[in-house]
Every structure is written in C-alpha cells, then in structure tokens.
Amino acid sequence: MSRRPLRILFFNRSYWPDFGATGQLLTELAEDLVAHHGFDVTVVTGYPLRQPGSRPAREIHNGVEIVRASGTTFEPRRFAGRAANYVSYFASACAAGLRVGRGDMVVALTDPPIIGLAGLLAARRAGVPFVFMVRDVFPEVAALLEDFRSATVDAVLEQVTRYLLRHADAVLPLGDTMQQRLVAKGGHPGRMRIIEDWADCALLAPGPKDNPFSRAHGLHDRFVVMHAGNIGLSQNLDIVLDAAEHLRARDDIRIVFVGDGARRVLLERRARERCLDHVVFLPYQPRERMGESYAAADVFVVSLLPGLAGCIVPSKVYSILAAGRPYVAAVEEACEVVALTRAEGCGFVVAPGDARALADHVIELADTPGLADRMGARAREVGLRFDRPRQVAKYAELFRELAGRPGAEPQGVRRKP
Numbered sequence: 001m002s003r004r005p006l007r008i009l010f011f012n013r014s015y016w017p018d019f020g021a022t023g024q025l026l027t028e029l030a031e032d033l034v035a036h037h038g039f040d041v042t043v044v045t046g047y048p049l050r051q052p053g054s055r056p057a058r059e060i061h062n063g064v065e066i067v068r069a070s071g072t073t074f075e076p077r078r079f080a081g082r083a084a085n086y087v088s089y090f091a092s093a094c095a096a097g098l099r100v101g102r103g104d105m106v107v108a109l110t111d112p113p114i115i116g117l118a119g120l121l122a123a124r125r126a127g128v129p130f131v132f133m134v135r136d137v138f139p140e141v142a143a144l145l146e147d148f149r150s151a152t153v154d155a156v157l158e159q160v161t162r163y164l165l166r167h168a169d170a171v172l173p174l175g176d177t178m179q180q181r182l183v184a185k186g187g188h189p190g191r192m193r194i195i196e197d198w199a200d201c202a203l204l205a206p207g208p209k210d211n212p213f214s215r216a217h218g219l220h221d222r223f224v225v226m227h228a229g230n231i232g233l234s235q236n237l238d239i240v241l242d243a244a245e246h247l248r249a250r251d252d253i254r255i256v257f258v259g260d261g262a263r264r265v266l267l268e269r270r271a272r273e274r275c276l277d278h279v280v281f282l283p284y285q286p287r288e289r290m291g292e293s294y295a296a297a298d299v300f301v302v303s304l305l306p307g308l309a310g311c312i313v314p315s316k317v318y319s320i321l322a323a324g325r326p327y328v329a330a331v332e333e334a335c336e337v338v339a340l341t342r343a344e345g346c347g348f349v350v351a352p353g354d355a356r357a358l359a360d361h362v363i364e365l366a367d368t369p370g371l372a373d374r375m376g377a378r379a380r381e382v383g384l385r386f387d388r389p390r391q392v393a394k395y396a397e398l399f400r401e402l403a404g405r406p407g408a409e410p411q412g413v414r415r416k417p
Contacts, residue, residue: 007039042101117160134174139155142154175336236303242358250366294325302314307332313337327341
C-alpha cells in the first residue's frame with residue numbers, strides 16, 4: 001500500500017495572482033511540488049493587493065489549496081499601507097493556521113517578516129518540522145528603505161528574526177552572503193541549506209529581437225537597455241536615469257522599464273523633468289508575453305541599494321540568464337550576483353552608484369560586434385543550471401528528508417525527534 005502524499009503548509013502574504021517576485025516563485029514551487037513530486041500543498045496567503053475581494057476565501061488552483069487570510073489591501077507604495085497589510089494579514093493568518101488541517105511540515109517565507117511566527121505556531125501545535133525560507137533579511141531591508149525609520153520596529157524585527165532562526169528546524173537562505181548574515185544573527189550553519197531561486201527556461205528562452213512586442217513599442221531597431229520586474233524601494237534605479245544622461249547623445253539606444261512598483265511614479269516624473277525622452281516605461285507583461293518582452297532587450301540592468309547585499313538576492317538575474325541576454329549588475333561586491341557574473345562571464349559588474357561605468361558598458365556592448373550575442377549565449381548556458389525543475393527538485397528532496405522519507409537522515413538540517 002502506497003504512502004499518503006507528504007503535506008506541506010506554506011505561509012506567505014503574496015501568492016497567485018499577485019505579481020510580486022516572491023509570490024510568483026512560491027506559486028511555481030507549490031504547483032510543481034503537487035504536479036511533479038506528488039505533494040499535498042496548502043498555502044495560507046492574503047487577498048491580491050490589486051484585486052481585493054476578487055478571489056474566494058478558499059479555493060483550489062492548479063492542485064494547490066489556497067486559504068486567503070483576511071486583511072487590508074491598501075496600496076503598498078507607502079510604509080503605512082504596507083504595515084497595515086502586514087499586521088492585519090499576520091493576525092488573520094495565525095487564526096487560519098489553527099483552522100487548516102495538520103500537515104507534515106510548515107514552511108514560512110518572509111512576507112511579512114513576522115509571518116514566521118504564525119508558521120512556527122502552527123508547526124509546534126501539530127508537532128511537525130518548521131522551515132524558515134528566507135527571502136529578505138530583516139530589519140536591514142526595512143531600515144534601509146527611504147520611507148521608513150523606526151528604531152522600535154527595527155528592534156522588534158531583529159528579535160523576531162533571531163527567534164525564528166533559533167527555533168527553525170531548517171533555514172533556507174538564497175546564497176552565501178545571506179547565509180553569513182543569518183549566522184551572524186544566531187542561526188546555526190548546520191541547519192542551513194542554500195537553494196537559489198530559478199527561472200522557467202521553457203518559458204524564457206533566447207528569442208528574436210524583432211518580435212510583436214518590440215515592434216509595438218518601436219524597439220526592434222534600437223539597442224535596448226531594460227529593467228524588468230519590480231520598480232521598488234530596494235533597488236537603486238536612479239542609477240539607470242543617471243546612466244541615461246550619459247547616453248543622451250545616442251539616438252540608437254533606448255532605456256526601458258517594464259513593470260511597476262513603489263518608485264515607478266517618482267522615476268517617471270524625474271525622467272520627464274530631466275527630458276530623458278529615450279527612457280520608456282511600460283506595464284507588467286502577461287506571462288505569455290514575457291519571452292517577447294525579454295527578447296526585445298539587448299542588455300539588462302540588475303541593481304540593489306548599497307547595504308542590502310545578502311539581505312536581498314535579485315531573483316530577476318535568473319530570468320535574464322534564461323532569456324540568453326547579458327546584464328550589467330550595479331551591486332556591491334558582496335552581492336551573490338557578483339561571484340556568478342565574474343565566474344561565468346555573462347555580464348559586467350559596476351559599483352552601485354557608478355552611472356558612468358554603467359553607461360560605458362552599455363556603449364561597449366552596443367558598439368562591439370558580436371559581444372552581446374556571445375555573452376548572451378553564455379548566460380543561457382548558466383541559466384540552465386538554475387532551471388525551475390532542477391531547483392524545485394532540491395526543495396522536494398529537502399522536505400522529504402525533514403519528514404523522514406524515504407528514511408535517510410537529513411544532511412544539514414535538524415529533524416524533530
């Protein structure tokens with residue numbers, strides 16, 4: 001007689017159909033665990049911020065049970081709105097975690113940073129392992145954001161993070177620098193397992209630049225520098241506008257932002273005030289058009305505010321690799337992207353504030369025949385190492401180890417007796 005499916009309970013405010021990177025990755029992880037690894041998955045999440053009330057409180061989507069904890073859905077562009085959404089979701093998620101059936105394991109992400117407490121409560125109540133899946137490190141992420149300053153909240157978040165690190169049966173950082181930060185906060189290195197994010201290499205593959213998306217926006221005959229994804233508070237996207245100043249004389253170059261986020265309105269206004277007519281802002285593209293939008297780019301920009309290395313790992317780099325395009329990373333040396341870039345030769349690294357160097361690399365790629373193509377081909381080779389099925393399989397293996405299936409002792413994690 002076969003065993004029943006391994007049941008996993010996830011906690012994270014963002015999930016399908018939200019656009020956020022963390023929610024999208026969790027959606028892909030949960031659905032693949034069900035479809036390809038035979039897991040039974042429940043996600044305790046919030047209501048979509050841009051579509052409040054559009055989903056039922058409980059539903060099944062692509063095999064995953066979704067339980068939506070009620071809470072506010074204020075516009076998250078300012079701290080007050082985000083804080084209200086976080087606290088109200090946390091309170092409701094704690095209650096929801098007590099109502100859902102008991103599983104074999106509880107996994108909490110970091111949206112919001114205190115949601116791990118709800119996950120830990122549910123895990124201890126059920127007597128099952130608790131996994132802390134770290135996407136962002138707090139309070140560093142909150143403390144460095146431009147619209148928020150509170151020593152009291154920082155202190156609370158610091159203590160919450162340390163508490164979760166001490167009590168988690170496994171901690172999953174996204175890279176070496178993030179792991180070092182978590183160890184410095186008291187996390188036990190023997191209970192940590194690095195599993196990087198991924199891209200869907202079947203969905204995102206090298207494609208022709210001349211396509212319906214690039215034609216629709218007049219990009220097919222221009223050298224395109226693109227930022228795709230969240231236009232948020234953690235990124236140093238002002239450097240892109242500063243680089244655009246240096247590229248003003250190049251009529252053959254376009255700088256394109258594709259996406260939305262807390263800083264989009266401000267950046268659009270600054271671009272208009274500076275008369276940067278070669279800077280274009282476009283909305284999020286539906287999943288079925290991502291391949292075309294990425295293929296319209298000749299080079300991407302990956303950026304992060306100084307001080308956030310290891311607190312956030314820019315997951316967009318894996319999509320860029322899958323699409324077979326080079327990139328310029330404006331990040332600190334400690335950022336996980338730097339080691340990958342230097343080792344594989346699929347992009348360039350500049351200091352976070354060095355707009356002149358960013359512009360120079362764009363010109364180098366635009367003016368050197370074949371350079372972008374060669375670096376893009378290498379990027380695709382590297383991207384295949386982080387393909388979605390490979391990375392999801394690592395999670396499935398770890399979860400089976402923690403649950404004692406097929407019976408081997410877990411390596412690098414702690415299993416409850």
